[in-house]
Amino acid sequence: MILVTGGAGYIGSHVVRDLINMNFKVTVMDNLSTGHRSALPPDVDFIEADLLNESLTREILLKIRPQAVIHFAAKSIVSDSVANPLTTFNTNVVGTINLLKAMQLSGTKSLVFFHPPPLSMASRRKHRSRRAMR
Numbered sequence: 001m002i003l004v005t006g007g008a009g010y011i012g013s014h015v016v017r018d019l020i021n022m023n024f025k026v027t028v029m030d031n032l033s034t035g036h037r038s039a040l041p042p043d044v045d046f047i048e049a050d051l052l053n054e055s056l057t058r059e060i061l062l063k064i065r066p067q068a069v070i071h072f073a074a075k076s077i078v079s080d081s082v083a084n085p086l087t088t089f090n091t092n093v094v095g096t097i098n099l100l101k102a103m104q105l106s107g108t109k110s111l112v113f114f115h116p117p118p119l120s121m122a123s124r125r126k127h128r129s130r131r132a133m134r
Ligand SMILES: NC(=O)c1ccc[n+]([C@@H]2O[C@H](COP(=O)([O-])OP(=O)(O)OC[C@H]3O[C@@H](n4cnc5c(N)ncnc54)[C@H](O)[C@@H]3O)[C@@H](O)[C@H]2O)c1
Pocket: 005, 006, 007, 008, 009, 010, 011, 012, 029, 030, 031, 032, 033, 034, 035, 036, 049, 050, 051, 052, 071, 072, 073, 074, 075, 076, 091, 095, 114, 115, 116, 117
């Protein structure tokens, strides 16, 4: 079974449909902060949960023990990351760390991870400021 985090979002919901069409068994975990339950087939296994809830994330992974995780749960709007950097950082970094810890405990070794733009922006900014110091 494949766990798709953020599977009710824009990209995740398309991937969930493709996986189901390819006969994979899929479970979606999403807090519906920007995603929509209606974007998914009604019969897909759906868990409404927040990756920032570390103990719940651990509990879920230990219960379902996915073979692999495809991780889309993120704050992906760049302007939001500028307006609310801590909120974005928390979801994209702390949420991902919580997921990785839970995967380690559940023995899930395969992860497909979509690098959220705010993180790439942060590293580009660091790169630019290094250049400015030269
Ligand atoms: N949309 C694009 O064009 C694009 C391009 C390249 C990469 N990406 C990356 O793909 C990923 C998904 O992007 P998207 O456009 O589908 O965004 P989206 O906002 O539509 O989907 C994100 C999903 O994650 C869920 N979510 C957010 N925080 C959560 C949390 N703490 N716990 C559980 N669920 C949570 C949201 O409810 C939503 O369903 C992001 O990492 C994004 O940066 C997107």
